[in-house]
Amino acid sequence: MRYFVRKIILIFIMCITLSATFAGVAFSHPHVFIALRLKAVFDDKGLAGFNVQWEFDEMFSSMIADDYDKNQNGIFEKAEIALIKDEAFSYLANYNYFTFIKINGKAFDVKFIKNFSPRLINNKLIYEFIIPCHVTALSKFKNITVAAYDPSYYTAIFFAKKNSVSLVNPGIFKIETAIKEDKTTLIYFDMINPWALFLNFCKK
Numbered sequence: 001m002r003y004f005v006r007k008i009i010l011i012f013i014m015c016i017t018l019s020a021t022f023a024g025v026a027f028s029h030p031h032v033f034i035a036l037r038l039k040a041v042f043d044d045k046g047l048a049g050f051n052v053q054w055e056f057d058e059m060f061s062s063m064i065a066d067d068y069d070k071n072q073n074g075i076f077e078k079a080e081i082a083l084i085k086d087e088a089f090s091y092l093a094n095y096n097y098f099t100f101i102k103i104n105g106k107a108f109d110v111k112f113i114k115n116f117s118p119r120l121i122n123n124k125l126i127y128e129f130i131i132p133c134h135v136t137a138l139s140k141f142k143n144i145t146v147a148a149y150d151p152s153y154y155t156a157i158f159f160a161k162k163n164s165v166s167l168v169n170p171g172i173f174k175i176e177t178a179i180k181e182d183k184t185t186l187i188y189f190d191m192i193n194p195w196a197l198f199l200n201f202c203k204k
Helices: 002-023 058-068 078-088 090-098
Strands: 032-042 046-056 099-103 106-108 114-121 124-136 142-148 155-159 165-168 173-181 195-203
Touching: 032 142, 032 173, 032 195, 046 058, 046 099, 046 142, 046 195, 058 078, 058 114, 058 124, 078 114, 090 099, 099 124, 124 142, 155 195, 165 173
Parallel strands: 032 155, 032 165
Antiparallel strands: 032 046, 046 124, 099 106, 099 142, 114 124, 142 195, 173 195
């Protein structure tokens, strides 16, 4: 019975998120909370992409654990991961995986991710995945903005208090980072500016 109830709640959350975005008129407030950590990954040419980590609130974590950790061993195995991806993640492709990137002010559509990995740590659900985003470094700064939000505002995404942003292989580039409100973007009936990573980089 508990499994059935939690399954219904999970489906309800997904449906509300989808319907609110489609309709654009449903007034909502956050019911799911995510702490975000980003790693900007560089290669020898420039930016290669972003490693994204989401840490969910306890209630949503418990729901996913109860529904998909079939043997309740605290570990998502291969078949369980496939189900989570199919039923509780892949639909986010319709919403840029809640990750909105601009390159020199131009939107970059996030329609493809790699290495999706859900896990449980201290009863918290963690989603981790990679967003490929190749931007070649030049002598002039390239300006990248990464904002994470649910357009319906049913899910609240905020930068983690610790280790929210880090750099991987930054050595040969000059890099500047800042986390602040994106004043060029408004969400939730034009009432909220989402917080974003502002990343500028160029050749040294």
